[in-house]
Amino acid sequence: MMVKYFLGQSVLRSSWDQVFAAFWQRYPNPYSKHVSTEDIVHREVTPGQKLLSRRLLTKTNRMPRWAERLLPASVARLVYILEDSIVDPQNQTMTTFTWNVNHARLMVVEERCVYCVNSDNSGWTEIRREAWVSSSLFGVSRAVQEFGLTRFKSNVTKTVKGFEYILAKQQGEAPSKTLAETAEEAKEKAKGAALAATEKAKDLASKAATKQQQQRLM
Numbered sequence: 001m002m003v004k005y006f007l008g009q010s011v012l013r014s015s016w017d018q019v020f021a022a023f024w025q026r027y028p029n030p031y032s033k034h035v036s037t038e039d040i041v042h043r044e045v046t047p048g049q050k051l052l053s054r055r056l057l058t059k060t061n062r063m064p065r066w067a068e069r070l071l072p073a074s075v076a077r078l079v080y081i082l083e084d085s086i087v088d089p090q091n092q093t094m095t096t097f098t099w100n101v102n103h104a105r106l107m108v109v110e111e112r113c114v115y116c117v118n119s120d121n122s123g124w125t126e127i128r129r130e131a132w133v134s135s136s137l138f139g140v141s142r143a144v145q146e147f148g149l150t151r152f153k154s155n156v157t158k159t160v161k162g163f164e165y166i167l168a169k170q171q172g173e174a175p176s177k178t179l180a181e182t183a184e185e186a187k188e189k190a191k192g193a194a195l196a197a198t199e200k201a202k203d204l205a206s207k208a209a210t211k212q213q214q215q216r217l218m
Contacts, residue, residue, distance in 0.1 A: 004145040006131040006152060010160050011124055014167045016092045016117050019125040022166045023085075023094065023115070031162035034060050051087040056080065079103060092117050107135045107148045129156065 012019055027035045037058040044052050059079045080101040087094045094115040100108060111131045118124035131152055135144035 004133040004149045006149060008129045010127040011118055012163055013124050015123050016125050018167060019115060020094055022163060022170055026162055026166055029162040029165045031158040036060055053085045055083045057083060105136055107144050109133050109148055109152060
């Protein structure tokens with residue numbers, strides 16, 4: 001079975017300790033509204049002082065229309081994700097493994113991330129990311145894999161932006177506004193400007209009518 005592979009790297013301009021703390025508080029954020037629930041199902045500290053955790057996440061990623069026809073409407077948009085993590089505070093590394101539990105026949109997306117101190121700047125954190133997208137759906141597996149890889153790349157961008165948003169809040173900085181928030185503000189300003197222009201036009205028209213009426217009476 002063929003598999004689509006992704007390899008990428010991101011840098012967060014925050015220390016490893018800050019990123020580690022933010023990791024557990026990533027949701028909710030404006031860039032991850034598709035993540036609806038998160039639950040810790042297992043946690044332990046090993047004799048070597050490593051923290052092991054397993055979380056169950058529920059996401060509502062929209063599927064393509066042809067995929068929705070293959071699945072019951074009640075479950076087509078719900079995706080359950082398992083996330084295993086290993087935190088090594090001594091070496092300042094955190095490794096996560098994630099994969100989808102349901103819709104596995106349609107598509108499986110497996111991801112491995114390593115969070116470590118950036119080699120160029122010890123105050124920054126580097127994320128090394130790998131992903132494997134596979135499908136066992138006969139006849140359309142390649143199209144499914146292409147779709148899954150494209151969506152994964154888009155979600156990586158949102159994940160990094162969400163991380164930056166949470167880190168900014170933790171550090172007492174004003175988080176940068178999302179595109180949606182900026183667009184909404186622009187929309188409201190435009191509405192206000194249009195309303196003001198309408199009221200001014202009405203006022204000018206009223207004054208002009210009054211002046212014309214006075215001229216007729218003279």
